[in-house]
Amino acid sequence: MKVIDGGVTAPKGFLAASTAAGIKYKDRSDMAMIYSTVPCKAAGTFTTNVVKAAPVLYDKKIVTESKSVQAVVVNAGIANACTGAEGFGYCEDTAKKAAAELNIAEDAVLVASTGVIGMQLPIQKLESGIEVMAKELSDTREAAHQAACAIMTTDTISKEVAVTFEAGGKTVTVGGMCKGSGMIHPNMCTMLGFVMTDAAISKELLQEALSADVCDTYNMISVDGDTSTNDTVLLLANGMAENPEITEKNEDYRKFCEALNYVNTEIAKMMAGDGEGATALFEVKVIGAKSKEEAKILSKSVVCSSLTKAAIYGHDANWGRILCALGYSGVEFDPEKVDLVFESAAGSIQIIKNGIAVDYSEEEATRILSEPAVTAIANMNQGNAEATAWGCDLTYDYVKINADYRS
């Protein structure tokens, strides 16, 4: 597997475009379109929130029922959530307009929205945006980058990753982009991910690979513990790499999963590190757990702890809060067996041995915790399973971003 510079246009046959449709922001692009020159198999995973945005309900149906998909239309600014039948109708209108402009079937179009909830989409603006984008689709690196920028809300950086691998003598590419940081005014964190590949792979295995991988990637990050109404990851495969179609769990499938995992992990980490107000990416590795499931619960418990996140902001080696968060995770363990190490680009330091603090240097610990990416490694010493979760620090700016009155 090889990491390359690229985004959603890196795989063969994928084009992208973006435009400033004026949905809510001024002086910036706020719509993106991804298009494949040939029909794709589509897989998707969606929010588990009982309150589901209209595009989530719409895409679930398309991914399940459509034979193939060829385009995705995304807008930032308005989430089209809690908008009732009117909001669902706008998903249909968006798909219909894109289908007409691109000369494809209406059920070959997926839609996604992020932004304010409770507001209705200005559908004429979206339709005008679709007209513009359909004419400007391009397979360039720049087109992919502009699309990744157009879907940002409170994100401070655009998020793209691409990799290639070999399958049956052919080069297969997987490229993705996502957005996610928190909400824009007034609302909740929305995480959207779009991963494109030119791999030839059966629809069943495509969905299976995605469903399995999100559990180890997107589902292991947390900015604020608030699960959005709009969370969506879409994975489109158009087969243009011309590798022998992956229809069973062979070596090519394993390589595809590895590439998908890399792309998903990297963009998930970018989201965590770019969490609202964050100054640091906070990685928590739990090793020596009894099972992977327990390791995941333990690592997520630490990464979601407000007290631990505030300590990371303060560059404070506050091991008690980490031990506490492990303790209330719901997983049984012997506290007197736990070891804890902090790690970053500045070095590594052991803090706890057998549940009790060792004689470490607070200054050295603070130096290590002052990097933009820090890792806590907790060894439960009760098995061989491990898992990693990613989050960010809790800062004044998180409160500021989310307390400011809607204007």
Next chain:
Amino acid sequence: MKVIDGGVTAPKGFLAASTAAGIKYKDRSDMAMIYSTVPCKAAGTFTTNVVKAAPVLYDKKIVTESKSVQAVVVNAGIANACTGAEGFGYCEDTAKKAAAELNIAEDAVLVASTGVIGMQLPIQKLESGIEVMAKELSDTREAAHQAACAIMTTDTISKEVAVTFEAGGKTVTVGGMCKGSGMIHPNMCTMLGFVMTDAAISKELLQEALSADVCDTYNMISVDGDTSTNDTVLLLANGMAENPEITEKNEDYRKFCEALNYVNTEIAKMMAGDGEGATALFEVKVIGAKSKEEAKILSKSVVCSSLTKAAIYGHDANWGRILCALGYSGVEFDPEKVDLVFESAAGSIQIIKNGIAVDYSEEEATRILSEPAVTAIANMNQGNAEATAWGCDLTYDYVKINADYRS
């Protein structure tokens, strides 16, 4: 039932004392003692954290195995958590010293600690403090108030409540104090509650009443979602009211439970409103739920949502975040049936009807949300069960308090 001005010395036969033992703070009291002139039945509830502080382990044993209890010794400054066998030994030493000074059995003494975890107690200072307090025990209102002050850490107000009720022609009193706000340096939130009563009641019913009541009171508050290693509620009953002993679930038991519930609810609300950095008490009532269990899960989900808490700090009627938090609670419901009302001393305003915003005034909503205590009432319109949870807003000061480096 009648609310009276009082704390732990309000019930007959209970005395209190406090002192500045110099455990960690300067120029303030940091130890408290509660003593009953006659033996008490004791009940207790303790943290569910796998990592349990030494006094939690110690008290569990005493509450379960001792025939009677007569004193409680509490210190602030050091939590005696993650301190191994040495820390557990200090619980024994504390009890032994108090027993000698008070001339009671060693297993008639309960201990509690709150503060920094990972540090060992300066046992000589505690022993000196016990000597002083044993001589200064008093049944005055002021002694109870000073004891409530001595157990504070980052608390900004002391927390006491007392009520009386009639049983069998006798006046029974229930009086309590607690501490809880967040942590002191470097560590986690510790919630300690001490409720005294002169009721005559069997040990079994005393524990049953307490265990049932904490589920609706202390367990329904959240400041930051971090369950401490030290959480403890102790309930002592010395029978000096001379009411006919409550040995079955009769009308007197019902009245006792009502009084206990009032005391626990009020001090729990004080803790939530005095959460670290908080500027407002945030109450969430869920009504019209299918079951009480579901109503509790729904209300706690909202009260724990960082996004909602930040919005409350901003006086922002951000209904989308509340609907979102209800949605990810794990309870199934129809979002299109939900109604939402905000309420405070400044008035009441309906925000959502059938899952969609009504045409309300943002200015009026902000006015209502600018009070020091605000309530959100969510009607799920799917049953008759209800529950209330209490929390606070998320503020810059919460981050400041918890990010500041340990000094």
